[in-house]
Amino acid sequence: MSVFDLKLSEIHNRLHDKQxxxxxxxxxxxxxxxxxxxxxxxxxxxxxxxxxxxxxALDAQLASxxxxxxxxxxxxxxxxxxxxEGLLTTxxxxxxxxxxxxxxxxxxxxxxxxxxxxxxxxxxxxxxxxGSNENSxxxxxxxxWDLDRVPGGSSGGSAAAVAAGQVYFTLGSDTGGSIRxxxxxxxxxxxxxxxxxxxxxxxxAFASSLDQIGPITKNVEDSAYVLQAIAGHDERDSxxxxxxxxxxxxxxxxxxxxxxxxxxxxxxxxGIDPQVKERVLEALKVFESMGAVWEEVSLxxxxxxVATYYLLASSEAxxxxxxxxxVRYGVRAxxxxxxxxxxxxxxxxGFGAExxxxxMLGTYALSSGYYDAYYKKAQQxxxxxxxxxDQVFEKFDLIIGPTAPTPAFKLGEQVGDxxxxxxxxxxxxxxxxxxxxxxxxxCGLADGLPVGLQIIGKPFDEQTVLRAAHAFExxxxxxxxxxxxx
Amino acid sequence: xxxxxxxxxxxxxxxxxELSDAEKEQFGDQLNAxxxxxDKLNELNTDGIEPTSHVLPLANVMRADTVKPSWPIEKxxxxxxxxxxxxFKVPPVLE
Numbered sequence: 345m346s347v348f349d350l351k352l353s354e355i356h357n358r359l360h361d362k363q364x365x366x367x368x369x370x371x372x373x374x375x376x377x378x379x380x381x382x383x384x385x386x387x388x389x390x391x392x393x394x395x396x397x398x399x400x401a402l403d404a405q406l407a408s409x410x411x412x413x414x415x416x417x418x419x420x421x422x423x424x425x426x427x428x429e430g431l432l433t434t435x436x437x438x439x440x441x442x443x444x445x446x447x448x449x450x451x452x453x454x455x456x457x458x459x460x461x462x463x464x465x466x467x468x469x470x471x472x473x474x475g476s477n478e479n480s481x482x483x484x485x486x487x488x489w490d491l492d493r494v495p496g497g498s499s500g501g502s503a504a505a506v507a508a509g510q511v512y513f514t515l516g517s518d519t520g521g522s523i524r525x526x527x528x529x530x531x532x533x534x535x536x537x538x539x540x541x542x543x544x545x546x547x548x549a550f551a552s553s554l555d556q557i558g559p560i561t562k563n564v565e566d567s568a569y570v571l572q573a574i575a576g577h578d579e580r581d582s583x584x585x586x587x588x589x590x591x592x593x594x595x596x597x598x599x600x601x602x603x604x605x606x607x608x609x610x611x612x613x614x615g616i617d618p619q620v621k622e623r624v625l626e627a628l629k630v631f632e633s634m635g636a637v638w639e640e641v642s643l644x645x646x647x648x649x650v651a652t653y654y655l656l657a658s659s660e661a662x663x664x665x666x667x668x669x670x671v672r673y674g675v676r677a678x679x680x681x682x683x684x685x686x687x688x689x690x691x692x693x694g695f696g697a698e699x700x701x702x703x704m705l706g707t708y709a710l711s712s713g714y715y716d717a718y719y720k721k722a723q724q725x726x727x728x729x730x731x732x733x734d735q736v737f738e739k740f741d742l743i744i745g746p747t748a749p750t751p752a753f754k755l756g757e758q759v760g761d762x763x764x765x766x767x768x769x770x771x772x773x774x775x776x777x778x779x780x781x782x783x784x785x786x787c788g789l790a791d792g793l794p795v796g797l798q799i800i801g802k803p804f805d806e807q808t809v810l811r812a813a814h815a816f817e818x819x820x821x822x823x824x825x826x827x828x829x830x
Numbered sequence: 831x832x833x834x835x836x837x838x839x840x841x842x843x844x845x846x847x848e849l850s851d852a853e854k855e856q857f858g859d860q861l862n863a864x865x866x867x868x869d870k871l872n873e874l875n876t877d878g879i880e881p882t883s884h885v886l887p888l889a890n891v892m893r894a895d896t897v898k899p900s901w902p903i904e905k906x907x908x909x910x911x912x913x914x915x916x917x918f919k920v921p922p923v924l925e
Contacts, residue, residue, distance in 0.1 A: 779885030
C-alpha cells in the first residue's frame with residue numbers, strides 16, 4: 345500500500361511521530377511519477393527543486409514543533425491553467441509554452457498558507473476546452489485504469505495523477521464538468537464548489553460565468569480538507585461570493601437519515617449506458633438503507649443544456665482569449681508585417697483546433713445580427729435551466745444521478761466529432777449552468793472501468809453534498825478500488 | 831441558416847485568426863453542425879424570460895478607491911516577446 349492511501353490525519357500522525365518526513369512524502373511523489381508518468385502523461389512541468397526545498401523547510405518546522413497548516417507537507421499537483429509564480433504555466437497550449445507567471449493564483453497562495461507542497465503542473469485540454477485531454481498541445485493523458493482509454497477532461501491530468509498515486513491531491517477547474525467527469529472516469533473524488541465559493545484570481549479564464557476551481561482527491565474527507573483550505577472571499581475576483589465559510593469536516597457525520605433526494609428521470613434516460621444506470625440505482629438503494637428517501641423528479645430543460653452551454657461558454661471564451669495577442673506574453677509570430685498580422689499569425693500558430701473552433705463559434709454567436717438569436721437566447725434558456733433546479737430544491741435536499749453517461753471511452757474514438765464529444769457532459773453541464781455544487785464519487789465498476797455518482801446540492805450547501813458523499817463511500821468502500829497499474 | 835465560406839472568413843477576421851483553406855472548410859462544416867444542434871433552443875418560448883449572465887446576486891462590485899502598489903515594470907515585462915525602454919514593443923500600427 346502506498347503512503348498516499350493513508351488518511352490525511354494518519355499522515356499527520358506519522359509526521360508528528362517522526363515515522364515519516366515531508367521529504368519522504370515528496371520523494372514518494374517524484375518516484376511514483378518517474379515510475380509511471382511515461383505511461384500516464386499526467387504532468388507537464390515538475391517543481392523538483394522547489395518542492396525539495398519546501399520539504400526541507402517544512403521538516404525543519406516539524407522539528408521545531410511550530411504550529412502546522414491544514415495540509416502540512418502534503419504533495420499536491422496543480423492544473424496548468426492555475427498560475428504559479430516562476431513555475432511554467434502553459435494551459436496545455438503552445439501559445440503559453442514559455443509562460444512563467446509573475447504571481448500566484450489565490451488558491452496557490454491559500455495552499456501555501458495551508459503548507460501543502462506543489463509537486464508540479466498537470467496536463468489538461470488546451471485552455472480547458474475538451475472532455476478527453478486529447479486537446480492538450482503537448483501529449484494526451486492515459487487513464488490509469490486502462491491505458492488505451494482517456495482520463496476525461498479537461499482536468500485529465502489532475503484526475504489521473506490522483507488515481508495513479510503520483511500525488512496526494514490535485515486542483516482542477518470545472519466549467520461544464522471538467523473536474524467531475526475526469527474524476528468519474530478515473531475512479532476518484534472530484535468536487536465542483538458553488539460558483540463564487542473559490543476565488544478564480546489567477547485561474548486563466550475560459551468561461552467566466554461558469555469557471556470554478558475544486559479539489560480532486562481519493563476520498564471525501566480529503567475533499568473537505570482541501571475545500572476548507574481554498575474556499576473564501578477574495579476582493580481580487582469580483583464574482584467571489586462574500587459568504588461565511590463553515591467547518592466542512594464537521595459536516596462528515598455519517599448520518600443521512602431523513603435526507604430527501606431527487607433523482608432526475610432525464611439523467612437516467614436516453615444515452616445513458618445500462619451499466620452506469622445500474623450502478624446509480626444500486627447507489628440509491630445504499631442511500632435508502634441508510635435512511636434517506638428518494639423520488640423521481642424532472643429537470644425538464646436538461647435536453648437544452650448542452651446547446652446552451654456551448655453557445656455561452658464559447659462566447660465567453662472568444663472574449664477571454666482575445667488577450668492572447670502575442671504582445672505581452674506567450675508566442676509571437678516571426679517577422680510580423682504589422683500589428684494585425686502579428687495578432688493573426690501569433691494566434692493561429694499558437695492555438696490548437698478545438699480552441700480555434702470555439703473562438704469561431706463564440707465570435708459568430710456574439711457577432712452583429714446573431715447576438716439575440718444565439719447568445720441572448722442561450723442566456724434566457726439558462727434561466728429556465730436554473731429554475732428547474734430551484735424548483736426541485738424546494739422539496740429536496742440533494743439531486744443524485746450519474747456524473748457521465750458512459751465510462752471512459754478509448755483514445756481517438758471521438759476525435760473529429762466535436763458534437764458527440766460535447767454530449768459526454770450532458771449530466772454535468774446543467775449543474776454548471778445553475779451554478780450549484782456537485783461532487784463525483786466512485787460508485788463501482790462497469791466492465792472494469794470506474795463509474796461516478798454525481799451528488800448535487802443547493803447553492804453554498806457543500807456541507808450536505810459532502811455529508812452524503814462521505815456516508816456513501818463509508819458504506820460502500822468503492823473509493824478504495826485502485827487501478828492495477830504497476 | 832447555413833454558414834458559408836465567406837461567413838467563416840468574416841468571423842475569422844473578427845476573431846483575429848488566419849485559417850488555411852482546409853481549416854475554413856472543416857470549421858465551416860463543424861460550425862454548421864453545432865449551430866444546427868443549437869437551433870433546438872428555438873423550440874422553447876423565451877418571451878419575457880430574463881437572461882442569466884451568471885448565477886450570483888452580484889452587480890457592480892466596487893473596491894475602495896485607495897492607491898496600492900503595482901508590480902515593478904521589470905516583472906511585468908518578464909514574459910514580453912519583445913520590449914524596449916520598459917515598454918512592450920509591437921510592429922508599426924501606422925505605416
